[in-house]
Amino acid sequence: MSSLKTLISKVKNKISIAIIGLKNAGKTELVKRILQTEDFLQISTQESLGLKLYVHENLTLLTWDIIDSLPSDHSLWKRAILGANVLFFIVDSTDRAHLTLNKQLLWALIEEVLPDRLLILGSKADSSKSISIDELLDTLEVVELDKRTRCHCDLFKFSAKTGEGMYTIEEWLTKTLFKQRERIIDYVHIAACVTLCEETSDLMDVILTPKPDLSLITTIHHIRRKATIFSRVMRIHKTAEEVTEHNKYKIVLVKQKGYVIALIVNQNDSVPRAIQIAKNILQLVKDYCTTPESLKKTITLLYPLDVAN
Ligand SMILES: Nc1nc2c(ncn2[C@@H]2O[C@H](COP(=O)(O)OP(=O)(O)O)[C@@H](O)[C@H]2O)c(=O)[nH]1
Ligand SMILES: [Mg+2]
Incomplete structure (x- = not known):
């Protein structure tokens, strides 16, 4: 939907x-x-x-x-x-x-x-x-x-x-x-992030919330599948965006530069901000985010207030 x-x-x-x-x-x-x-x-x-x-x-x-x-x-x-x-x-x-x-x-x-x-x-x-x-x-x-x-x-x-x-x-x-009031910054709560390299089909995920519950774990599983399908369907396009929901989360999928990134955020979070963050991470993903630790470090460093806690 x-x-x-x-x-x-x-x-x-x-x-x-x-x-x-x-x-x-x-x-x-x-x-x-x-x-x-x-x-x-x-x-x-x-x-x-x-x-x-x-x-x-x-x-x-x-x-x-x-x-x-x-x-x-x-x-x-x-x-x-x-x-x-x-x-x-x-x-x-x-x-x-x-x-x-x-x-x-x-x-x-x-x-x-x-x-x-x-x-x-x-x-x-x-x-x-x-x-x-x-x-x-x-x-x-x-x-x-x-x-x-x-x-x-x-x-x-x-x-x-x-x-x-x-x-x-x-x-x-x-x-x-x-007539929603325009908020200057709408922080989101990134609970986890999944990346997929289209060339190698390598999937990598990091959990950013300190207390992951079962619902987050199953959502990550779901997203790994979803990211693979999304990457396949959008293969011919250079860029793509999709937002879906799973359990109590919203998932923002963005494709760019041969990578797909999925951010798992809260259901009521601002989609445009999540998309912007996903795009910014995609600019860096090749250089800095080659391991789950470096991906986690990059997100936490760049978006400390957007990481769920
Ligand atoms: N590449 C591309 N083609 C599109 C897009 N949207 C529509 N089309 C194509 O443009 C043509 C006309 O689209 P349609 O929605 O039927 O136009 P309508 O006459 O304004 O209703 C169809 O062949 C669609 O496949 C799009 O976002 N990207
Ligand atoms: Mg028509």
């Missing part, structure tokens, strides 16, 4: 997200990634208009394929978008040819619906053809848009295939939807 789904299921309110973009931008893949299943409940479709509605408990995702301009008959799509809490505008970051059209559509759409909360998403970040955040910002003129509309607007890149950036999106939703 994605942590977004878990998060939303914890609140009583209904949450709806409108996901808009050209055909093939990656909307359906994003929906699958959020719902984490292929057989979602698609309760109603307006296929002729390119509108699709996916409902899961109190979460509604509405996708809309724009063709090449906003339809002149405003009634249905406009009502659908105005009814949503958040608007995602998806731009295929590998599709340079349609960037200008995307800019025109985005600006026209914003002028039409004036959303309070807008997130522009560059999809397919895993692809080698994916263009940079800076180029997206420039071409879509996001800074100008932000000034002009005064809506809460941001731009991120993500990949529905590798999970990269998905947790930045969730963090953004948490802040915008639930």
Whole structure:
């Protein structure tokens, strides 16, 4: 289950997200990634208009394929978008040819619906053809848009295939939807860390909590398997991210530079911080973390306040 789904299921309110973009931008893949299943409940479709509605408990995702301009008959799509809490505008970051059209559509759409909360998403970040955040910002003129509309607007890149950036999106939703106070530092509690070298399939783990209980030991076993599967599934990708849960723990898996690292943290810990720590350790893993002792030393030295005690 994605942590977004878990998060939303914890609140009583209904949450709806409108996901808009050209055909093939990656909307359906994003929906699958959020719902984490292929057989979602698609309760109603307006296929002729390119509108699709996916409902899961109190979460509604509405996708809309724009063709090449906003339809002149405003009634249905406009009502659908105005009814949503958040608007995602998806731009295929590998599709340079349609960037200008995307800019025109985005600006026209914003002028039409004036959303309070807008997130522009560059999809397919895993692809080698994916263009940079800076180029997206420039071409879509996001800074100008932000000034002009005064809506809460941001731009991120993500990949529905590798999970990269998905947790930045969730963090953004948490802040915008639930108005969570922004904490400067959100320490996590790293109970254990498992690394996997893809070339050799060597697994290494360290326990960082002084009093490991059975539940942690079984979680580590589980993670060793999980890391191996994750590494296999993501073999063709340079980077990948995934978050899962086991027993009372949250597991953050990050792949980079031929290594997979899994951090076992507490269930309510901040995922973005755990991902950042995992990435930082991955920068060092080859040089300093070749034995469990050196891995433990590196984590404890770099993140003394994040190690569970
Ligand atoms: N490499 C890559 N391809 C993706 C990603 N998301 C979607 N695609 C591909 O892009 C195409 C269109 O995706 P889809 O979600 O159906 O687009 P939609 O028309 O906006 O719903 C499909 O072939 C997907 O496999 C991604 O994150 N990475
Ligand atoms: Mg689709």
